[in-house]
Amino acid sequence: MTKVEIAENIFKTRNCAQSVLAAFAEDYGLEKEKALQTAVGFGGGMGRLQETCGAVTGAIMVLGLSSGYKESDGREKINDVYSKVRSFVSDFSAKKGSVKCRELLGCDLTTPEGQKYFDEHKLRRECEGYIRLACELLEGYVN
Numbered sequence: 001m002t003k004v005e006i007a008e009n010i011f012k013t014r015n016c017a018q019s020v021l022a023a024f025a026e027d028y029g030l031e032k033e034k035a036l037q038t039a040v041g042f043g044g045g046m047g048r049l050q051e052t053c054g055a056v057t058g059a060i061m062v063l064g065l066s067s068g069y070k071e072s073d074g075r076e077k078i079n080d081v082y083s084k085v086r087s088f089v090s091d092f093s094a095k096k097g098s099v100k101c102r103e104l105l106g107c108d109l110t111t112p113e114g115q116k117y118f119d120e121h122k123l124r125r126e127c128e129g130y131i132r133l134a135c136e137l138l139e140g141y142v143n
Contacts (some may be wrong), residue, residue, distance in 0.1 A: 002135075003024060003135045007132075007134075010023060011127070016043055016058065017057050018042075019055070020058030021035045021038065021039040021062060024142070042057040045102065048109045051100065052099055053101045053130055055131045055133070056092055056099045058134065060089075063141060066141070067080065084141055088141060092134065104130065
């Protein structure tokens, strides 16, 4: 099963950030359950605030895991991760026009009306596309 397929399967019952992080987590020694716990608050653009898309924040966590960063590492390793994050965000934004959940979905999930709009317009399918893109891009960054 591909990372995209794994993430899509997880997304059936979890959020976007959880889906992306958990799809890759075990490759870097993070148990799936811990990945789900770690990423739970990042869904809906961080707690449904609709800031940075959860698929993107999940991917950023994967970039951190893939770096092999250790406490003893110097600033150079951190700068390398930051560079990859900037490139990833740029690539995602170039394909989707933004990394902001609110802009990507076009509704306000902090309101009952926005949540109703999300459901009625089946925007969860849009989120599936963001998850798919995040996983596809990540595979280029971590391989």
